[in-house]
Amino acid sequence: MGRPESSKGKMSIISYGGVGGLVTGSSHLIESKGSKFLIDLGMFQGRREERSERGERRNLTSLSEIERGLNQVVITHAHCDHSARVPKLYADDFRPETLATEATVAFMWPLLNNSADIQQSQYAPGDRIYNRHDVETTFRHVRGVKSFKEIPIGQKNSNMTVEFLLNGHVEGSSSILFRNYNNNKNVLFTGDMGKPVQSLCGGYTDFMDKYPQDPIDVLMIESTNFEKEPVLFEDKRREILDTIQSVWAGGGNSVFPVLSFHRCQELMEMIHNGQKNGNIPVDCEIIIDSPLAMEITDVYKKLGPKYLSPRYGNDPNFYKTDEESISRFDLKNLRVINSHEESVYNDATMAKCGKKVIILAGGGMGDHGRSVNYLKGDFCKNPKNAVVYTCYQVEGTYGANMLYNEKCSKENKEKYSKDKKTGAQVYKIEGFTSHISGPEETFDFLGRFNLENLKTVIIGHGKESAGEKMAEEFIRRGYQAKIIRPGIRQSIEF
Ligand SMILES: [Zn+2]
Ligand SMILES: [Zn+2]
Known part of the structure; x- marks a missing residue:
């Protein structure tokens, strides 16, 4: 070039x-x-992922090796696996500046406080990483920035910038373009890539007109769903409704373990639409058992229509007015469960309740949050009831084990462990991911950038098999770049 x-x-x-x-x-x-910055500082989730090969708890590992001389932390989005270890830096008395888009900052506040609360209530003192006070300290050093604007990074006059490029996925989520003017090298960190079209946050096709066309030298890319083909919005919407209806027909009810950020609001919007067009009867009670999800719904409302996509699903002709955009979360016959005691009581009464309800319970993988009350409580002892998973289940989590056991029992393999066996029906609805899926979507997204000069591809954030497939696909599509699938602490130099 x-x-x-x-x-x-x-x-x-x-x-x-x-x-x-x-x-x-x-x-x-x-x-x-001499400049040093981090892209993301996420929490390890799930028992398997959290332990290193040597058995150490990765979340507890000292950050001093990273911290020495660290100028900034750049956060791609508010999901815990990208942002929830940030307060550990401040708990350990380090004081770098943390940068994220304004929307990401707005969601990080309730999410990080919730993480502190979980540690306080469920972890042994020696396993706690930070508390609410550390989250407060963190936010004195957090700066919300505009997307699509170059922001100086590193030491003063370092001649380096980052730019946040909105990419769908969840509200505020961005890929990061790092420009190093000292050697004229540009690095694109994809972060978690969203889908072409998405409800709430919008898809990457809503932002791609603004993607800079500087030649990318190094691409660091996630591969979470590279082996999965995308599911049409209409298909997953139908599957949700069909599942709810068939469980009702059998005399039971469904509980949805949900992430409190994005997934809960996505389902709320879907239920809202179902109530509007008669697919969900208005006498059906909607129960939201997650104080965090309600707090986060308020953040969506406060951010306002300018941050919310006016689209719903894939219909290019369907646009919401500003008023409709905010009222998408206003459900008929909604009951919010406030306390843990109320949640335990609700589990017992809903186990055999004789009326139609839909329960959205916090904790998408069944390890934390109110969903635990239903998964381990009376609700799941009733074979007429159902657990409906829509979230990605990290290996080793309660949800992942439950799905594994369900699969084994269907295939008549008596391998499953008894403690995770449930009396209720278990469903996993695919396609509810907010990650880009499969080669076509992935290379469509990449096609929005200038990759003519691409020299290095670094693949991460996915299972080994997904990374392998992605590497093969780069080669198959004729990219001449060197492809690296690094291990932890492996240094890559340019
Ligand atoms: Zn994410
Ligand atoms: Zn992620």
Whole structure:
């Protein structure tokens, strides 16, 4: 491309999580010319992912190795596997600046406080990483920035910038374009890539007109769903309704373990539409058992229509007015469960309740949150009731084990462990992911960037098999770049 290359301004990328077959704990350290910043500092989730090969608890590992001279932390989005270890830095008395889009900052506040609360109530003192006070300290050093704007990064006058490029996935989520003007190298960190079209946050096709066309030299890409084909919005909407209806027909009810951020609101919007067009009867009670989800719904309302996609599903002709945009969360016959005691009582009364209800309970993987009350309580002892998973289940979580056992029992393999066996029916509805899925979508997204000069591809945030498939596909499509699937702490230099 004839751009000047210089040996000055060498740079390195070292990943401390979200690589080597792990999908959680994302954290990448970039160093160049004495400047140092992190892209993401996420929590490791699930018992298997959290333990290192040597058995250490990864979330408890000291960050001093990362911290020495760290200038900033750049957060791609508010999901815990990308942001929830940030307060540990401040708990350990480090004081870098943390940058994220304004929407990401708005959602990080309730999510990080909730993470502190979970640690306080469920972890042994020695296992706690930070508390609410540390979250408060963190937010004195958090700066919300505009998307699609170059922001200086590193030390003063470092000649380096980052730009947040909205990419769908969840509200505020961005890919990060890092420009290093010292050696004229550009690195694109995809973060978690959203889908082409999405409800609530919009899909990447809503933002792609603004994607810069600077030549990308290094691409760091996630591979979570590379082996999965996308599911049409209409198909998943239908499957949700069919499942709810068939469970009702059998005399039971459904509980949906949901992530309190995005998934809960996505289902609320779907139920809202179902009530409007008669697919969900108005006398059916909708129960939301997650204080966090309600707090987060308020953040959506406060951010307002300008942050919410006016679209619903894939219909290009369907646009919501500003008023409709906000009222999408206003459900008829809604009951919110406030306390833990009320939740336990609700589990007992809903186990055999004789009327139609839909329960959305916090904790998408069944490990934490109010969903635990139903999964381990009376509700799931009734074979007429159903658990409907829509979220990705990290290996080793309660939800993942439950689905595994269900699969084994259907295939008549008596391998499943008794403690995770449930009397209720178990469903997994595919396609509810907010990650880009399969090669076609992935390379469509990549096609929105200038990859003519691409020299290095770093693949992470996915199972080994997904990373392998993605590497093969880059080669098959004729990319000449060097492809790396790094392990944790492996330094890549440019
Ligand atoms: Zn994410
Ligand atoms: Zn992620």
